[in-house]
Amino acid sequence: MGPETLIDAIRTKLGPAVEGVADSCGDPVLILRSDSVRASMAALREAPFDYAVLLDLTCVDFAAPEGRLELVYHLFSLSRNVRLRLKASLPAADPAVETLVGLWKNAEWLEREVFDMFGVRFEGHPYLRRILTYEGFEGHPLRKTYPWRLAQPRIPLKDGE
Amino acid sequence: MGPLTRIQREARPESMLLNMGPSHPAMHGTIRIMLELDAEKILNAEVEVGYLHRGFEKTCENKTFFNLLIYTDRLNYVSPLINNLGYAMTMEKMLGVTVPERAQLIRVLMSEISRVSDHLTCLAAMTMECGAFTVFLYMMKAREFLWDVIEFTAGARMTTSYIRIGGVRADLHPDWRASVSTAIRETRRVLQDVSGLIDQNSIFLGRTRGVGAISKEDALSFGWTGPCLRSTGIPYDVRKAHPYLVYDRLSFEVPVGEFGDNYDRYSVRMREMEQSLRLIEQVAVLLPDAPPLPAGPAVEPAEAVRGSRRQRTPGRIRLSPNLEGSEKERLDGLAARSPSVGVPAKEDTYTSMEGLISHFLFFMGGKGIRPPKGDVYFSVEGGNGELGFYIVSDGTDRPYRLHLRAPCFHVVAALEQLIKGRLIADVIPTFGSMNMIGGELDR
Amino acid sequence: MSGFDFLTTRLETALGWGRKFSLFHYPFITACCGMEYMSAACAHFDIDRFGAGLTRFSPRQADLLLVVGTVTHKLAPVLRTVYDQMLEPKWVIAFGACAVSGGIYRNYAVVQGIDRIVPVDVYIPGCPPRPETVLDGLMKLQDKIQNQKQDWRWARKP
Numbered sequence: 001m002g003p004e005t006l007i008d009a010i011r012t013k014l015g016p017a018v019e020g021v022a023d024s025c026g027d028p029v030l031i032l033r034s035d036s037v038r039a040s041m042a043a044l045r046e047a048p049f050d051y052a053v054l055l056d057l058t059c060v061d062f063a064a065p066e067g068r069l070e071l072v073y074h075l076f077s078l079s080r081n082v083r084l085r086l087k088a089s090l091p092a093a094d095p096a097v098e099t100l101v102g103l104w105k106n107a108e109w110l111e112r113e114v115f116d117m118f119g120v121r122f123e124g125h126p127y128l129r130r131i132l133t134y135e136g137f138e139g140h141p142l143r144k145t146y147p148w149r150l151a152q153p154r155i156p157l158k159d160g161e
Numbered sequence: 162m163g164p165l166t167r168i169q170r171e172a173r174p175e176s177m178l179l180n181m182g183p184s185h186p187a188m189h190g191t192i193r194i195m196l197e198l199d200a201e202k203i204l205n206a207e208v209e210v211g212y213l214h215r216g217f218e219k220t221c222e223n224k225t226f227f228n229l230l231i232y233t234d235r236l237n238y239v240s241p242l243i244n245n246l247g248y249a250m251t252m253e254k255m256l257g258v259t260v261p262e263r264a265q266l267i268r269v270l271m272s273e274i275s276r277v278s279d280h281l282t283c284l285a286a287m288t289m290e291c292g293a294f295t296v297f298l299y300m301m302k303a304r305e306f307l308w309d310v311i312e313f314t315a316g317a318r319m320t321t322s323y324i325r326i327g328g329v330r331a332d333l334h335p336d337w338r339a340s341v342s343t344a345i346r347e348t349r350r351v352l353q354d355v356s357g358l359i360d361q362n363s364i365f366l367g368r369t370r371g372v373g374a375i376s377k378e379d380a381l382s383f384g385w386t387g388p389c390l391r392s393t394g395i396p397y398d399v400r401k402a403h404p405y406l407v408y409d410r411l412s413f414e415v416p417v418g419e420f421g422d423n424y425d426r427y428s429v430r431m432r433e434m435e436q437s438l439r440l441i442e443q444v445a446v447l448l449p450d451a452p453p454l455p456a457g458p459a460v461e462p463a464e465a466v467r468g469s470r471r472q473r474t475p476g477r478i479r480l481s482p483n484l485e486g487s488e489k490e491r492l493d494g495l496a497a498r499s500p501s502v503g504v505p506a507k508e509d510t511y512t513s514m515e516g517l518i519s520h521f522l523f524f525m526g527g528k529g530i531r532p533p534k535g536d537v538y539f540s541v542e543g544g545n546g547e548l549g550f551y552i553v554s555d556g557t558d559r560p561y562r563l564h565l566r567a568p569c570f571h572v573v574a575a576l577e578q579l580i581k582g583r584l585i586a587d588v589i590p591t592f593g594s595m596n597m598i599g600g601e602l603d604r
Numbered sequence: 605m606s607g608f609d610f611l612t613t614r615l616e617t618a619l620g621w622g623r624k625f626s627l628f629h630y631p632f633i634t635a636c637c638g639m640e641y642m643s644a645a646c647a648h649f650d651i652d653r654f655g656a657g658l659t660r661f662s663p664r665q666a667d668l669l670l671v672v673g674t675v676t677h678k679l680a681p682v683l684r685t686v687y688d689q690m691l692e693p694k695w696v697i698a699f700g701a702c703a704v705s706g707g708i709y710r711n712y713a714v715v716q717g718i719d720r721i722v723p724v725d726v727y728i729p730g731c732p733p734r735p736e737t738v739l740d741g742l743m744k745l746q747d748k749i750q751n752q753k754q755d756w757r758w759a760r761k762p
Contacts, residue, residue: 025254025537052381056566060536060553072551074538074566078381078395081402085538106384109574117218127167132211132603133713134678135164141219141712142562148223151712155681157720184682186661190634190673212679213634216711231708238636282639301646308643319639320731600635 006082010049014040027085034088037071038098044075044084045103051075051084054104057111059118061144063092069118071097096121117142168207172197176204179585183212187290187589191599192573194580194588201584206577210570213599221563226252226326226530227504227523229563234320236565237601239282240275240544242311245324250405251539251550252326255532258502263448263494264328265406270341270444271311271323272541273437277348278307279544279596280388280430280437287427287593288359291368296355303351306344313340316483326530327503328496331486332451341445345438352434359427369423373579373591380421384571387546389595392429393421399542411443426594454490462511469512478508502530529558538566545569545596567601616754623667623693624746625655630666632686635673637700637732649735654742663689668745669722674702675715687722693755695745698724699738701731 007028011018017036022029032040044051055074062068073086090097099122100107111122112131119140122128130137134154139146172178179196182188191213197205217236221229233248234241246268253260260268285300308318313334315321323330334340359365375385380393390397398415400408416432418425459479460468480488487495489506496503500519509516522528532554540549546568553562572595580588633641645651645659652658660666663686675683687696698718701707704727706716718724725748728741 024535027538053384055384055547056538056549056551056564058551058562058564060562072536072564074549074551078397083538104384105379105382105578106571106574109570113570129166130211132214134211141216146219146712148219149711151677151715153677153680153715155684155721157680157715159720183679184632184686190632190638191679212676212682213674214676214678214713215635215674215709216713220709220711235636235708238639282642285642298647301642302648305643305646305648318643318734319636 006049010044013043013049024085027083029085029087032086032088034071034090034097037073037086037088038100038103040086041073041075041100041103049077050079051077053078054100054106054110055083057100057107057114059114059120059142061092061118061142064144067092069095069120071114071120090120094121095119096123098123099125101125116140119143166195166207166209168195168197168205171205173204181588183209187592189286189597189599191603192592192597194576194592196585196588198585201586203580203583203585203588206580208573208576210573211603214603215600217565217600217604218563221560223559225526225558226532226560229560230325231320231322234322235600236567236604237279237544237548237569237598238319239598240272240279241320242271242275242324243279243541243543243548245322246272247539247541247543247548247550249324249326250541251537251552252530252532253497254539255535255537255552255554256326256502256530258327258497258499260328260497261494262407264496266444266448267329267333267495268324269406269408269411270333270441270448271314271329273440273444274307274310274344276542276544277434277437277441278304280434281307281348281351283544283593283596284355284427284430287590287596288355288365290589290593291365293359293362293365296358299351299354303344303348306340306347310337310340310344313337314486325496325503327499330495331484332491332495333448333486335451338445341441345441348434348438352431356431366424368586368590369427369594371420372423372583372587373426373594374420374422375575375579376421379575379578383575385546385575386568386571387543388429388433389426389572390546391415392418392425394419399540399547403540405541407447411440413437413440423590423594451486451491452494454488465508465512478511480507527558531556531558540566543568543601545572545598545601548601565601565604567604569595569597569602573597573602617750619754620750620752624749627654627656627668627695627742627745628658628660628666629656629668629670630661630663630686630690631659631670631672632683633670633672634675634679635700635702637672637702640732640735640738641670641672641699644735644738649739651739651742654739654746656742663687664691666690667694669694669696670699671696671703671718671722672699674707674709675718675721676713677715678713680715680721683718684721693752695725695749696722697726697728697741697745699728699741700733701729704729707731 017040020031053076055076058072060070068089071088075084114120116130177198182193193209195207233244236244281300281304285297289297312318315323377393394417396415396417413436418429459477465478489508505519510520534556536553538551540547549566551564555561698704703718706714726741726745
């Protein structure tokens with residue numbers, strides 16, 4: 001499948017779940033509706049698309065300009081040697097999306113990281129807990145509203161901020 | 162005390178909870194494994210990471226594209242040059258810059274040296290934790306020779322920031338061929354010695370054969386890449402699958418394992434080092450000597466400035482020793498010469514008004530490297546697997562968002578599954594063979 | 605020593621001499637500097653020449669705490685615990701820019717120097733410091749130990 005026909009085939013398969021298609025530096029990008037992320041991913045994981053690897057999951061905070069967070073998924077198909085980027089927008093006020101745990105095993109940790117850094121709730125996640133920061137850390141450091149240098153020490157520190 | 166962790170909640174009342182790390186010799190200082198034990202048998206495990214979370218991504222949002230290069234050195238600090246390369250190539254994809262051939266070859270040379278030192282460090286630590294201290298000393302010895310090559314050229318041993326956006330910082334050291342061949346010779350000898358000591362060693366085999374095995378399906382489901390994925394028999398290597406630089410013109414093999422156990426991870430790394438040494442040799446043949454500098458005496462910069470006031474064009478300018486190799490004549494073959502991408506030649510900065518202006522325009526806040534709006538993902542084959550950078554730009558001189566796809570994050574995510582049902586002693590080689598690097602895992 | 609039947613010294617000097625050449629260190633390794641620590645400890649640079657070759661991975665047996673690398677706020681309580689578990693006399697070396705001052709990481713996650721958590725005797729700058737710098741820092745600490753006034757309270761009768 002060439003890139004054009006591939007995108008067409010995916011659009012046909014997923015139907016209204018795909019909100020749009022974009023191109024970024026030559027890589028295809030699919031924009032998904034946030035309420036159909038899990039169903040779309042489950043379909044993409046099966047043949048004929050065969051995206052067997054969840055390469056990466058991250059998030060971008062567009063809260064200040066656009067009032068939304070953008071989840072960015074990277075899928076990889078080993079059999080066809082292609083990558084695919086998918087995006088889904090969530091409202092910045094109360095971001096929530098269905099979890100991918102059960103489809104891919106690394107989704108558990110990746111989603112915990114996004115929860116920790118951005119405060120996105122993954123519904124149905126078995127163990128949504130902070131992963132890089134610690135219990136008692138307030139706020140989500142990669143949100144643009146979180147000050148770059150605001151530390152939250154766990155033990156009292158001598159003469160410092 | 163915060164709320165109970167999962168393992169604390171679910172532990173059977175008769176079993177024992179044991180904490181390994183974060184300050185434990187085999188946990189590399191930055192990881193904590195909570196174990197639920199029945200005598201020595203592990204019933205359940207929970208891995209806690211983040212002890213080295215240094216806020217890399219947040220910091221990058223506040224640094225210019227040029228300045229944040231130094232932070233990429235400290236991600237996977239065992240092979241910093243590959244991290245530089247990943248970041249630089251992602252930016253080049255975004256900016257649409259082509260890198261000169263010579264710089265591409267130097268990049269391959271440097272990243273293969275880094276890969277060997279990465280694998281050496283991983284195996285040294287793994288075998289030492291299994292009790293083979295001799296192997297540790299031997300492998301560290303080989304690493305010193307490899308780092309000599311890097312130090313001669315880049316000036317620093319580890320955190321070099323040598324690979325820059327658009328090319329490399331300076332040309333190779335005039336004596337690089339000698340140091341490379343010494344490094345290759347010494348590394349080969351060490352690899353041979355280590356093979357002899359370890360490959361058939363029954364203590365080592367007992368702790369690695371069949372221990373920590375993972376199936377192909379699980380490895381893919383966990384998003385494994387790199388040597389760990391290849392140990393299960395899947396020959397996925399970014400250098401082959403999505404060739405970058407000049408890898409498609411070089412000949413090398415992708416070693417694979419069979420069972421995906423600790424021993425396979427060890428043996429894949431051993432064989433990969435040999436392939437990397439082959440690549441270094443090929444590049445050394447392809448890489449011509451540096452173009453000679455123009456003859457004649459070099460002028461001190463101050464003298465050249467005085468001369469330029471009298472409209473006199475100076476000959477060659479003597480640069481400070483730490484700029485050795487990045488003379489204007491050489492820079493053309495080393496970096497894309499576009500004022501919006503690379504640092505202008507120092508000779509111009511010292512002597513001409515235009516050069517000085519372009520120098521300031523490059524380093525001034527709000528100017529410098531400003532990629533177009535949009536996002537980009539690019540990955541290279543790092544020491545641990547697919548090392549990807551995802552960068553979102555809003556058109557300013559700072560990234561709006563920079564995310565690292567850390568290969569060992571995905572690998573360590575599988576640790577809980579691999580050690581469940583095994584003995585405590587199996588944790589050590591399993592964790593060691595994963596090559597957890599804190600800077601990359603926790604960012 | 606042939607030809608000499610006796611040797612005079614001050615008890616304090618003898619104690620200092622004994623202590624400075626038998627440093628058992630606990631490497632609290634977290635980050636990049638660990639690579640240079642490994643180099644310093646191995647055959648090329650051989651920290652053992654200075655009597656500090658024996659690593660003890662139990663704080664109870666160590667008298668020199670080498671804090672190698674970045675200490676984050678998440679890790680800070682662990683460092684404090686390890687230091688508290690060590691027995692007197694004990695010394696601390698801050699190894700690398702991050703341990704000295706937070707280094708290039710001035711952000712929400714990193715402690716701006718371990719002297720906020722534990723007292724430090726010798727600071728070794730560098731990102732990471734070269735092994736030669738490490739050996740220099742170790743020799744500085746040895747000088748300090750040699751010249752340290754001993755605390756004789758333990759020897760007094762109650």
